[in-house]
Structures are given as structure tokens and as C-alpha cells.
Amino acid sequence: MTPLHDILIRQISRTGPMTIAEYxxxxxxxxxxxxxxxxxxxxxxxxxxxxxxxxxxxGEMIGLALAQCWLDQDRPxxxxxxELGPGHGTLMADILRVTAAVPGFHDALHLYLLEASGTLRAxxxxxxxxxxxxxxxxxxDLPDLPMFLVANEFLDALPIRQFQRDDHGWRERVIGVxxxxxxxxxxxxAPHAALDHRLEDTATGQIVETCAPAQNIAxxxxxxxxxxxxxxxxxxxxxxxxxxxxxxxxxxxxxTDPFKEPGKADLTAHVDFExxxxxxxxxxxxxxxxxxxxxxxxxxxxxxxxxxxxLAGTALESHIAAHRRLTHxxxxxxxxxxxxxxxxxxxxPPGVDP
Numbered sequence: 370m371t372p373l374h375d376i377l378i379r380q381i382s383r384t385g386p387m388t389i390a391e392y393x394x395x396x397x398x399x400x401x402x403x404x405x406x407x408x409x410x411x412x413x414x415x416x417x418x419x420x421x422x423x424x425x426x427x428g429e430m431i432g433l434a435l436a437q438c439w440l441d442q443d444r445p446x447x448x449x450x451x452e453l454g455p456g457h458g459t460l461m462a463d464i465l466r467v468t469a470a471v472p473g474f475h476d477a478l479h480l481y482l483l484e485a486s487g488t489l490r491a492x493x494x495x496x497x498x499x500x501x502x503x504x505x506x507x508x509x510d511l512p513d514l515p516m517f518l519v520a521n522e523f524l525d526a527l528p529i530r531q532f533q534r535d536d537h538g539w540r541e542r543v544i545g546v547x548x549x550x551x552x553x554x555x556x557x558x559a560p561h562a563a564l565d566h567r568l569e570d571t572a573t574g575q576i577v578e579t580c581a582p583a584q585n586i587a588x589x590x591x592x593x594x595x596x597x598x599x600x601x602x603x604x605x606x607x608x609x610x611x612x613x614x615x616x617x618x619x620x621x622x623x624x625t626d627p628f629k630e631p632g633k634a635d636l637t638a639h640v641d642f643e644x645x646x647x648x649x650x651x652x653x654x655x656x657x658x659x660x661x662x663x664x665x666x667x668x669x670x671x672x673x674x675x676x677x678x679x680l681a682g683t684a685l686e687s688h689i690a691a692h693r694r695l696t697h698x699x700x701x702x703x704x705x706x707x708x709x710x711x712x713x714x715x716x717x718p719p720g721v722d723p
Contacts, residue, residue: 373402373632378546386543386554389616390528390581393636397526398485402632405486410635411456417619417635419522420604420660420701421460424691426676428463430667431602434719435464435517436471438600441716445515445598446477453483453586454523458496464519465500479503481511508589515598518590524605524645525637527582529616532564534571539564542576544628551628571612578611578638584648587710591649594710600718601649601710607640608706609657615639642708655709655721661702664695666720 377395381387387395397404404410411419420427439448452461461482468474480502484490490504505511531542535558545554567577590601607615618627620634627636646654673692680688696702709718717723 371402371630371632373399374551374630376402377544377551377631378549381544381546381551386545386556388530388541388543390530392544392631393528396631396634396636397528399632404632404635405489407488407632409457409488409492417622419456419460420695420705421456421463421521423694424688425463426669426672426692427664427695428460429467429672430664430669430720431460431519431521431604432464432467434602434667435519435600436468436474437719438711438715439474439517440471442515442598442600442712444473444477446473447479448477448515448517448599449481449511450478451481451483451511451516451518453518453520454526455482455484455493456489456522458482458493460519460521461493461500461502462496465497478517479512479514481505483508508586508593511593513597516590516593516601517599518601519604520601521604522606524580524583524586524603524640525607526635527580527586529578529580529638531614531616532561532577532579534567534573534575534577536573539577551631553628570610575612576614578615578641580638580641580644583640584644587645587648591652591710594649594712595651598712598715600715601652602718603640603642603645603708603710604660604663604705605640606704606706607642609641610643611639611641640706642706645708646710649710651713652710653713653715655707655711655717656723658707658721659698659703660705660707661696661698662722663707663720664702669696 455461480500482493482502482504484504532539537558539561540555540558543554543556544551564577615638618625618634618636625634642657677688694700707721709721711718
């Protein structure tokens with residue numbers, strides 16, 4: 370058991386069952402025992418590895434896509450270059466390196482990072498010290514300038530709620546206590562207006578997940594881009610419409626019980642890209658595009674071939690494996706999706722489906 374486990378047991382005993390969203394928030398961001406508060410989860414020594422840590426090519430492709438959008442929108446200056454949940458700062462470092470060759474881009478940018486973890490902010494400060502980033506806790510803190518933004522594996526960590534279809538409405542899955550252990554249960558059935566549109570495509574017993582924080586963030590991004598210009602690339606695992614239980618925990622790169630040791634494992638859920646696209650209005654949005662297709666269209670294979678010319682032996686094998694992992698349909702290529710948000714009067718961003 371963990372200290373947070375005991376805290377949650379006492380809280381539920383006092384106030385009753387908590388939603389999965391409340392549980393995720395406590396597990397990930399508790400000020401003393403939260404996962405992101407106390408640990409650096411990324412990399413081989415952590416619990417998961419993100420695409421930027423697999424290969425520099427990922428960040429390079431994103432950087433070139435952002436730069437092309439900046440060029441397509443007549444090189445606004447100044448502008449905000451932003452990342453949500455920057456991890457170690459690896460993705461942004463790669464973006465900045467590749468865009469240094471774009472005349473005027475670096476002169477015009479102001480770098481902003483949205484990061485809740487003090488531990489990760491310290492790592493980002495070391496990685497990106499030369500760029501003098503500004504950290505914010507809310508998108509409302511960004512200046513009213515054109516915004517070119519990337520969010521890679523950010524939305525999946527935002528707290529979700531789960532609702533199970535019932536003959537008489539929806540029953541929310543909540544977390545209670547049984548025999549001293551955290552356990553899942555269901556509320557009584559009741560109507561849920563926000564899910565009225567899902568009554569047509571679900572059957573009794575099926576689960577739908579909602580994520581109000583993700584929709585709020587998408588709304589803020591969409592409003593900003595519609596008013597000021599820019600683009601946002603949202604890259605994560607998920608699908609166009611939520612269906613089924615995707616709540617999961619990862620510890621030392623392996624799946625684990627999300628209720629076993631709260632505060633010690635990464636908790637995530639698949640992203641509902643349809644909900645993100647709808648929340649982002651009045652900005653335009655692309656179709657959801659698989660990561661593999663997105664990266665191939667941006668030129669990752671040509672870049673991989675160029676880098677391979679200077680490699681041999683184990684280094685070459687690792688490079689080939691990294692390209693496959695990022696793009697192949699049986700690896701991250703199909704599991705991860707990309708959604709672009711952009712002004713309605715701007716060209717379609719590169720790499721994505723219309």
C-alpha cells in the first residue's frame with residue numbers, strides 16, 4: 370500500500386465514493402504523494418517512453434509542420450510557440466533545432482510551456498535554458514498572439530469519468546471501499562444530458578468516457594487560434610468517438626492494477642478526438658489522422674534514410690527500429706492519432722487528412 374492509498378480510503382469513508390476523475394487527479398497531482406509531483410516517469414528508468422524520446426525524427430517532423438503553418442499564415446511576428454506537457458523538453462528541443470534554419474522563425478517566437486509537475490519543470494529548464502521559456506499553469510495566461518502549439522501524449526493523462534449505459538439512463542462508475550481495498554462500483558441510473566447523443570450508438574452495459582478538462586483545453590485553444598491565428602497539433606492515442614473502458618495504469622513499462630498502489634503508477638485513458646474537435650469550435654479541424662501516415666507525409670522516411678548514411682552496426686539497427694516503432698501500423702503508427710486545429714481561412718496544415 371502507499372500513503373495516498375490510506376488517504377483515499379479515509380476520504381471515501383468520510384464523504385462517500387469518488388469519481389474516476391477525482392481519483393485520477395489525486396493519484397497524479399496530490400501535492401505530497403502524486404505521481405507527477407514526486408517522480409520523473411519518462412524513459413527507461415521511468416514507467417513509459419514517449420515518441421520524442423524514441424527518436425529525434427519525431428520532433429523534427431513536428432517542427433517542420435509548425436514552421437510550414439507559420440509560413441502559410443504569412444510569418445506572424447511576434448508569436449507564441451507552446452507545448453502542453455513538455456516532459457523532459459526533448460520534443461521542444463528538437464522542434465527548436467530544426468526550425469533554426471527557417472529565416473525569422475526564432476526571432477519572432479516566444480516560448481511557453483504548460484506543465485503542472487515541479488519535477489519536470491526543473492528538467493525542462495535544463496534542457497531548454499538557452500531559449501528562456503515561460504511556464505504557465507493555464508492557457509488563459511498566454512498572450513494574445515498567434516499560437517503554434519503541440520500537445521503530444523498530454524490529453525490522455527487528463528481526468529476522465531466513466532458512464533455505463535443502463536435501460537433507464539446512465540450509471541457512473543465510481544470508486545468505493547470494500548474490505549479495506551479500493552473497488553469500482555456503480556451509481557443509480559439517471560439521465561445524463563451530456564450523453565443524450567450517445568443513446569443512439571450504445572447498448573445496455575456499454576461504457577462511455579468523458580473528459581471535461583480535455584474539452585475545456587480544446588475550447589481555449591480553438592478560441593485562441595480562431596481569434597489570433599496559429600495551429601495546434603494534438604497527438605495521442607485514442608479514437609474518433611469514445612466507447613469502452615480504456616482507463617489504465619502503467620508501472621515500469623508494464624500494465625498494472627490502477628487501484629493497487631495509487632500515486633505510484635501512470636494513469637491514462639484514450640482520447641475522444643470527436644469531443645476535442647467539437648469543443649475547439651470556432652477553429653477548423655482536420656480529420657483524425659494516424660501518426661504513421663502523418664509522419665510519412667511530413668517526410669520521416671527520407672529523414673531516416675539521410676540519418677542512416679552515417680550509422681552502422683547497433684546504432685543503425687536502433688535507428689531502423691525507432692523509425693518502425695513511430696510509423697508502423699502494428700506499433701505506434703496506428704495506435705496514435707493526430708488532430709490539427711487551425712483558423713478557418715488558413716490552408717490545411719501539412720500531414721493531416723482534410
